[in-house]
Amino acid sequence: MAKPFLIYVKQCPVCGDGLCRVRVCHDLQRGRLTGCILCDECETVWTDPTLKQKFLRGKVEGTPCCPDCGQPLWEPNSHWADIPEVCLLGWYDSVQIVRKENRDQIV
Amino acid sequence: MARRTSNDPQAIANVLRLIPAKWLVGMLVALVLYFFLQPKLNAWFGWNLPSIAAMAGNETPAKPASPKSASTKSASTKSASPKPAQPKAAQPELASTNPAQPKSAQPKTASTKPSAEPTKSPVTAKTQQQDDSKYRILKPLGRDRYESPAGLIYAPGSEEGHRLSHIARHLEDQPDRPGSHGVFDGDMAAFLVAIDDAYKRARGHAKGTKSRLEDGMTVYEAPFDQTIGYLGGTEGARKKNPKLKKLRLVLRDRNLITAFPIQ
Ligand SMILES: [Zn+2]
Ligand SMILES: [Zn+2]
Numbered sequence: 001m002a003k004p005f006l007i008y009v010k011q012c013p014v015c016g017d018g019l020c021r022v023r024v025c026h027d028l029q030r031g032r033l034t035g036c037i038l039c040d041e042c043e044t045v046w047t048d049p050t051l052k053q054k055f056l057r058g059k060v061e062g063t064p065c066c067p068d069c070g071q072p073l074w075e076p077n078s079h080w081a082d083i084p085e086v087c088l089l090g091w092y093d094s095v096q097i098v099r100k101e102n103r104d105q106i107v
Numbered sequence: 108m109a110r111r112t113s114n115d116p117q118a119i120a121n122v123l124r125l126i127p128a129k130w131l132v133g134m135l136v137a138l139v140l141y142f143f144l145q146p147k148l149n150a151w152f153g154w155n156l157p158s159i160a161a162m163a164g165n166e167t168p169a170k171p172a173s174p175k176s177a178s179t180k181s182a183s184t185k186s187a188s189p190k191p192a193q194p195k196a197a198q199p200e201l202a203s204t205n206p207a208q209p210k211s212a213q214p215k216t217a218s219t220k221p222s223a224e225p226t227k228s229p230v231t232a233k234t235q236q237q238d239d240s241k242y243r244i245l246k247p248l249g250r251d252r253y254e255s256p257a258g259l260i261y262a263p264g265s266e267e268g269h270r271l272s273h274i275a276r277h278l279e280d281q282p283d284r285p286g287s288h289g290v291f292d293g294d295m296a297a298f299l300v301a302i303d304d305a306y307k308r309a310r311g312h313a314k315g316t317k318s319r320l321e322d323g324m325t326v327y328e329a330p331f332d333q334t335i336g337y338l339g340g341t342e343g344a345r346k347k348n349p350k351l352k353k354l355r356l357v358l359r360d361r362n363l364i365t366a367f368p369i370q
Contacts, residue, residue: 006284006285008285011285011286011287014321014324014326014357015326015355015357015365016287016355016369017286017287017288017289017355017365017367017369018365019284019285019286040266041357041365041367042324042357042364042365043265043364044321044322044324054322056322056323062262062264062359062362063264074264074265074266096285098283098285100283
């Protein structure tokens with residue numbers, strides 16, 4: 001689902017072209033939402049918007065995983081955060097929000 | 108009576124001694140001819156000629172003649188008409204919908220194929236088929252994985268569902284995307300060739316290439332003699348889309364994660 005806003009921290013320090021975006025994982029077992037930062041290009045995962053700590057080991061090899069529950073971040077229980085979710089995570093001040101002019105071009 | 112004499116070797120020998128040699132040769136030739144022509148004559152004309160074995164008493168005439176003629180008759184009429192070619196022509200059609208399947212399995216091919224790919228929708232199967240013809244340089248490895256001539260693996264993954272779909276984002280500009288967005292100037296086939304070229308050179312530490320390790324990932328960079336793309340995104344637009352002559356690859360082992368032109 002394309003969202004009207006693109007929320008990101010900065011351009012990726014690892015690959016250079018990706019955007020470090022806020023990814024939300026809905027842990028169904030524990031019934032809670034957790035957030036992390038995920039590069040939409042090289043799939044590097046950080047635990048928070050400071051980009052100080054990478055998360056490298058998930059439960060599935062070769063795919064980015066949630067630092068909290070370890071489940072893959074491209075599965076349906078994860079999604080790009082919207083503005084209320086970013087506020088809930090307390091990361092509003094750390095992100096940049098861009099309104100999408102053309103929804104098809106930025107998904 | 109006749110049967111008994113024909114089965115009695117002594118009687119046969121006596122008869123043969125009375126027949127001139129020329130006749131014997133002629134009879135032998137006739138016998139050989141009959142041996143080969145009997146089934147064909149039965150088939151062509153629907154006759155019921157007994158086989159030599161049947162005449163010699165080793166086989167009842169009814170056995171080889173009637174069912175054989177019935178079956179060969181139907182078979183022959185089929186082979187004469189264009190219809191029998193149809194089931195054979197249908198086989199490649201089945202095979203083409205599923206190139207990996209061996210030709211021998213006909214009806215089973217149809218039944219096993221959908222169960223073998225329960226997760227794949229017809230749309231993905233179609234896309235994969237298009238990909239197969241489109242990206243001819245890639246060798247299918249099964250389970251939607253492909254290998255390039257240089258050894259790079261393109262597998263399912265990424266937000267788009269497949270690495271090939273992911274790198275396809277770099278075949279077009281995304282002018283509204285914040286920051287830089289490297290755009291390859293060419294189609295997917297040319298992009299894959301360029302990626303392989305960059306990979307080979309960077310892995311071999313060729314002049315001008317760079318490589319670094321990033322927590323389990325390898326980032327390669329390789330320059331090109333000519334322009335391979337331009338800078339897109341908001342940053343590219345701000346800089347008036349400068350031309351790019353370098354390619355950056357991000358890999359996890361041999362698996363390509365992403366690739367795009369850079370400044
Ligand atoms: Zn990145
Ligand atoms: Zn999680």
